[in-house]
Amino acid sequence: MKIRIVGRPGHGQSHSVKSKSWRAISRFKLVPLALKDVTFTGGFWAARIENNRRVTLPVEYRLCKQTGRIDAWKLNWKPGQPNPPHEYWDSDVAKWIEAAAYSLATHPDSKVESRVDGVVDLMAKAQAKDGYLNTHFLAVAPMKRWTDLRGSHELYSAGHLMEAAVAYYAATGKRKMLDVLCRYADHIDSVFGREKGKKRGYCGHEEVELALVKLYRATGERRYLKLAKYFIDERGRRPNHYFDIEAKARGEDPLKWNSGRYERFQADQPVRAQAKLDGHAVRALYLCCGMADVAAETGDRILLAACKRFWRNVTRQRMYITGGVGSTHSGERFTFDYDLPNESAYAETCANIALVFFAQRMLQIEADARYADVMERALYNGVLSGISLDGKRFFYVNPLAQHPELFHYSRWVTERQKWFDCACCPPNIARLLAGFGQYVCSQGLGEIAVHIYAQSSARFEVDGQTVQLEQKTEYPWEETVQIKLTLRAPADFVLALRIPGWCRNPRVTINGKTLHLPAITCKGYARIRRSWKTGDLVELTLPMPVERVEANPAVRMNCGRVAIQRGPLVFCLEEIDNDAHLNDIRLSRNSRLTAKYEPRLLGGAVVITGQAFRRNPEGWNDRLYRADQSKTRPVAIKAIPYFLWNNRKPGEMLVWIRE
């Protein structure tokens, strides 16, 4: 039996099966379904994706317009005028176009399309004759093209434009933006590389690597894949570190700036030699995405081994329980193993999204549910926390504890904001939500895998016929998922259902008959191989008891504390439900915690209630310290899903509760 991929599979939504043999893409065990083949029919994600389409995307377009990011493409900024286009403005517009394109794939909308077309027309006009394309360097600093790869975000912006072009082409079939970006990629290819006369540079902010692989898949042009591989492998080479070469060329003393800081840019040594994933978290994880893509496309086992090494390091030593990554504000970076401060956590929304991207790629390569587990953890917690319930405000940083007065003393605001000068996060979460369909199911050889449980309808082709896979579920609020298959004729294939890592006693039935899971579970997937008939009904029950989670004793911040988790959701206490001084609350180890769905709270959410203890507040007489003598009293507590915090009013928040 043979399964053929139909439509445009998910990697870039455009890589044509005809242009490659199965062998060429066989380094991926799985390929995501195309966006247009997955629709959300209700429940948790449909509401969020719909709100993203109706509210967030228009709001973000308006902000791009208001802040000058759209009109920057007219290149009519003149010296002396205010508000010059910034080096990374292009990337904000690009991510908005990518989000709009994903949305158009399932929801055609001529108004959105004409907005995109308007920007694309400006882009085409703005493009230099040699193919160069960056509003800042074209309008503001034309003499500085490619002189500061470390700091300029030039290739980074190019990469986001390429991703957008590929997505827009996949959604609409319109080639104009794709052609513009191919010309730009050709220009970049003519400037960078190991060949004589080319610069041996690479970007300080990775992104172009993964984008070039998308462009390669969309066009079949192997030079783009080769260029991506070059950017990855050139990184961190010495002697003659490129960041030093260009610094000297700018007349700077490289020792003053670079010395000891290469690792901030993942450029301390070539990635194949690096033991840990270090430096700026978004950059590091975008790099990992590019590495995984190149490894999969070229069968490069050493590069894949580096991906797996970095994956282990991040997810086993450097990840918050929310899937947040990059623990410090200073440098927006990874620090050292087990250094996961809660209140001062950075965990930038973009970094948490980048972890999802990396997980998604490794999942397709390895078909191992541990990647999907992290993907799900980040999606439901550290990513969704980045956007307000109304879809209009955004967190740049996602701390795991908060005191409202920190607002005045922290460099980063502690409430969601409408926009940022460096506005990377808002359009990033918009493109993630618009493209959410690609995370749900993948297809492999003789197999369809379900990673994310969400009420939806997915289409895929088996033996020449289209199979419909419908999920009915209130996940993550409820424990059951019903999967119904519709086929014209019976077909043999494997339905691989992810058994979440957090779940201890999963049950699966087919047409009412219980399966013995241990016999068929492999790498976290229950692999049901049978001749499927239309109307077959699979029911999963994923019991979601309220659990207390502890962190490794090396995480010094969380010793003596537990996080409340139910299913994939991490919970938190907010001041509005529990009064101030949340850190004084102590859970007793055997007190009962109860989950209950509250339909009117925050758009409907499960809350956890229970009994805990606090110190008796009396007798302090305004003293700061006294001999330990406090008695405690019982108090009721109420925890809400972490991603919903800061949607009512400012106040304290706490994930890790004392036990």
Next chain:
Amino acid sequence: MKIRIVGRPGHGQSHSVKSKSWRAISRFKLVPLALKDVTFTGGFWAARIENNRRVTLPVEYRLCKQTGRIDAWKLNWKPGQPNPPHEYWDSDVAKWIEAAAYSLATHPDSKVESRVDGVVDLMAKAQAKDGYLNTHFLAVAPMKRWTDLRGSHELYSAGHLMEAAVAYYAATGKRKMLDVLCRYADHIDSVFGREKGKKRGYCGHEEVELALVKLYRATGERRYLKLAKYFIDERGRRPNHYFDIEAKARGEDPLKWNSGRYERFQADQPVRAQAKLDGHAVRALYLCCGMADVAAETGDRILLAACKRFWRNVTRQRMYITGGVGSTHSGERFTFDYDLPNESAYAETCANIALVFFAQRMLQIEADARYADVMERALYNGVLSGISLDGKRFFYVNPLAQHPELFHYSRWVTERQKWFDCACCPPNIARLLAGFGQYVCSQGLGEIAVHIYAQSSARFEVDGQTVQLEQKTEYPWEETVQIKLTLRAPADFVLALRIPGWCRNPRVTINGKTLHLPAITCKGYARIRRSWKTGDLVELTLPMPVERVEANPAVRMNCGRVAIQRGPLVFCLEEIDNDAHLNDIRLSRNSRLTAKYEPRLLGGAVVITGQAFRRNPEGWNDRLYRADQSKTRPVAIKAIPYFLWNNRKPGEMLVWIRE
């Protein structure tokens, strides 16, 4: 009966009794003994003061010399040369001179004196004709004199020079430096004030206020007192905020920089209107010292009320248990009430010393032991931690928890250093130790008060005869203090012995007879009024059980944690004694903690040992999170005095231990 002050009492060591009536200084209830009248005869402080004299002072002179701070006074720096004198270099040299002067008061040393004289000669030559004196502005930026009071440290440096001049005059009787600084003060008086034609400015870094009061006391020149009062009262006046006026004059947009930041400089509103002590901690507390001095000298009750308000705010809401103050690196400042992070604590050594200075002044004004309690807390903990046991290395910041790897990610080094570019702390702790005699005893009307228990011999005059007060004690290691009085003839006066606030069951005997303390204790002092005869022996017993201290529930970082305290000392765990992952250690509430003196540890110290618990480290399999299931196992712990940490090898440290 009348007590006359003899010698040069402690305020600046030079204010002559003859130049003032008692009335004029009666706003101080107490006056510290002069440095030369207090000698340390052994025990805890003698060793440290001796080491300061023999090691720290020469080391710091050498560093001032090596770094160009001494030769800067030659004014021969030329544009284009490296290492231009910095705006606050003068203050480093000044503090070293002040320290040297205090040392000379009890230990005359011709070599030290000639070093000081050498610098003073350079100073006198460097002084401009109009009296102006600052190496940076004379040699590097002559056109920028008095153009940036907010940022330049010009008056701050002037203040430190004045303090040094007063101290050197008091110790040696040499007038040259005092005369130079009087000329400078006269110049400053001609430039600043409310009179027409004068600038209505004040320094961004307070210090000159308290220094002018010292200069007034040394010279009797009331203009200096008036100028100090002007600087205090002008601060923060609006409209036409001076920092804006001078910013505009420099061609800057004041809104860009000042907006919302006045409070960093205690200049958001006049001090009399301020409710809380805010902004940069060293600046704020030097200001408080100047306010207390001016209030005491002028009888200004409103100013004194502001001092008391700020004192309460700092010590009841914003002070670490170590006496450290200023909790955040960003702005080296106070943040908000109860915001006392441990690992990221700033608690700059200079700020903790400034709290001692403020406490010392309030103690003389109010004769209330709560000021001495804070003074003692800071001295034994957050101040002494600022210097290594060998006297050669210094902490700028004094955190209450530490992880060695933070070294690579924190702006501030986490090990003591030999010196700093901004070298305020090393000479500050040197002058504190050299001048330590002034904290021990004070004299009041008919009264001698003992604040600090330290093996020493103090002289004071009563009814025309010199009385010798000898303390014999191993405090703070041991609980007993013997005080022996030597007089030519019996004399009536009050011996006021401080009963430390941490002590619950103090006992005092005179010649073996126990006193009933409640009857004679007032404001924290046991006031023993009698006719004293030579050989009278007072014995204090200040029981020092090992105590667990808890913090107010509003201190979110310390909920569920206790600090170990014994007597005035706060203890900490170090990795070298307790292995890594100190935060995983949990004290049980009823486990016994035992104090024991270890003569060979860190120069001899009391350590606390006991039993605690840790999680069993097994079964984690490199996982980061798991369902809460850990069992604990008993472990032995050992705590050392906080001030001694980081004297063996780098590693974790922890003050607040989980309970």
